[in-house]
């Protein structure tokens with residue numbers, strides 16, 4: 587097997603006396619859809635926040651494409667090819683869809699103040715490239731109709747797609763989706779499943795997801811890692827993990843279903 591795109595080793599995060607993530611290890615292969623599941627408070631979002639460098643770990647290692655992610659400041663992870671969406675949508679609400687996507691794309695660009703002030707040909711070429719990529723993503727996610735709308739006025743389901751689009755504009759190698767189906771209705775969740783499958787098969791982007799909707803998880807995931815109380819419980823194909831006795835017990839303990 588080739589080297590994994592993402593390797594997480596012994597990842598630990600404490601909040602005071604609480605060990606939210608306890609020596610978690612897993613690998614994500616390039617081209618996979620890999621999903622973290624587990625009852626509320628299992629530590630899934632904390633793992634996401636550690637990988638996207640929003641939190642400092644208390645211990646462990648994370649490498650992306652062989653590079654030490656923890657050696658980079660949070661603002662530099664996009665350059666390594668990582669993009670994410672959030673459980674609660676994080677967009678510039680008063681800006682248009684297009685403006686949000688342009689911002690998403692600009693994190694990808696190398697900036698030079700003097701070049702930009704002089705608006706040199708290389709800067710103009712870069713601007714055209716930014717526009718081209720953003721329009722490509724708008725077409726891919728069928729957002730043409732909303733291009734010039736202010737984000738604040740859009741239905742929740744559309745705003746979720748805009749957030750996904752914003753992440754895609756940075757052309758990530760690894761896309762982190764934090765509960766992408768939360769707040770979506772049945773039709774929107776079905777569309778989301780198609781987007782995720784296309785993001786992997788058409789765009790070739792590896793997906794790491796946290797998700798509670800087990801039918802979506804089963805439909806799109808190659809492998810699933812179940813967590814509970816900060817620890818790994820089971821890892822494997824979705825059906826196998828859902829049938830695992832330890833996983834069922836962890837969910838029963840919370841009244842939720844796997």
Ligand SMILES: Nc1ncnc2c1ncn2[C@@H]1O[C@H](COP(=O)(O)OP(=O)(O)OP(=O)(O)O)[C@@H](O)[C@H]1O
Nearest residue numbers: 601604605606624625626627628629630631632633
């Ligand atoms: N910033 C924080 N400060 C203190 N405790 C935190 C913080 N973030 C998370 N925790 C705690 O860490 C534990 C794991 O939380 P986390 O949000 O990672 O779980 P989760 O599996 O994503 O849950 P959910 O499915 O409900 O989103 C919980 O007990 C939570 O209260």
